[in-house]
Amino acid sequence: MITIIDYGMGNSGSIKNMLRKLGVASQITSDPKVIEEAGKLILPGVGAFDAGMANLRERGLAAVLDQRVKADRVPILGICLGMQLMTRRSEEGGLPGLGWIDAEARRFSVPPDSRLKVPHMGWTQVSACKESKLVTPADEKLRYYFVHSYFVDCADKVDVLLTASHGYEFAAGFECGNIMGVQFHPEKSHKFGMKLLQNFALRY
């Protein structure tokens, strides 16, 4: 059973839809008591950093998540804003992040003459830079759907699991023990995303 955290920031429904398609049981919850019992967590999220942190704290979720992730070492996957909230801080906001990983979220600054736009939106190829149960080597190059204006900058490059490029290279995913984050949307990256969520569901 995967527990998807609902803190009022975007699309937990589509993650549940994809898990259902994979035959993986999941529940969406905003109840700290349910999270206390959870064996595996997904922190989704679309929207602004401060709004996300404020919602997590107001709903009493930040403390219980801290306990489960840091002390109980429950596997957790952050998606998009969920990944960014796991860092220490973001250039987007003033509130401190969850601080589970030594990283900061920075705004893209693409050269004005590059015709690249911010947000970075669309399908982008991703390369794995270390071995992980989360990504399985495939015949086809991995590609995923991204929508974001900020990216995670890991202080310790050893944490970086996946890289992609938008004007320059950035961390599309990190993995540090039980804590994982991806900047893209696996739930909207059909076969590539299904494989990743299946790996998270079955191999951790």
Next chain:
Amino acid sequence: MTKARVIPVLLLKGKGLVKTVKFKNPVYIGDPVNAIRIFNDKGADELMLLDITATCDGREPNFRMIEEIAGECFMPLGYGGGVRTVEQMGRILRSGVEKVCINSAALAGLDLVRQGARQFGSQAIVVSIDAKKKLFGGYEVYGRSGTKGTGKDPVSHARAAVAAGAGEILINAIDRDGLGNGYDLNLVRSVAEAVDVPVIACGGAGTIQHMQQAVTDGHASAVAAGSMFVFHGKHRAVLISYLSAEETASISIVSA
């Protein structure tokens, strides 16, 4: 180099999918959920579902059908048609849709775009603009599924929509719809150069070359097509298709 998104546009009329020519003569294509499943298997970049009769019939979006479709759609999904309130937007986004497309409701004023962007973020708000060539040069924006002239110019409308918070512009050439003889590159480029958000070119796609032109000459960030993905051959037999991964990769935005 970034791959441009290639987006099938599916037109909903009642409970079925249709395809039009110049926004007229809708031909029945099939069941929407079935079509979505095929696009999942083919690995489409993104889908846009437009209910072309909701506004003209004066009804709300068909929330049940949207939810059913979103539940089966494992790629980004946009929905447009009959959206008039922020509550409707919220309901659509919660059902698993990424983007709400506003067309007629953005013509009277941009409050809905502004409120939607504030509440859900610009990435969730697409403003769709249907434009037709004027008799003596220039273009005019049409509302209500291309039936009502507005006197607005697409470039200034696009600029205003982006200033109000639209995260993307879908620009559709009514005169080219369903013909397969290429996008209106002048129209696409004039809008793409006027705004700093992604512009999706729509109307007239018949070949991969057309799509490449829309990106290289039209400066579009994404290309949309209807007929090209639902008809096959000169007799326009219904057959849902998509490009291969190599073909979509060939439609890319080259940095200057």
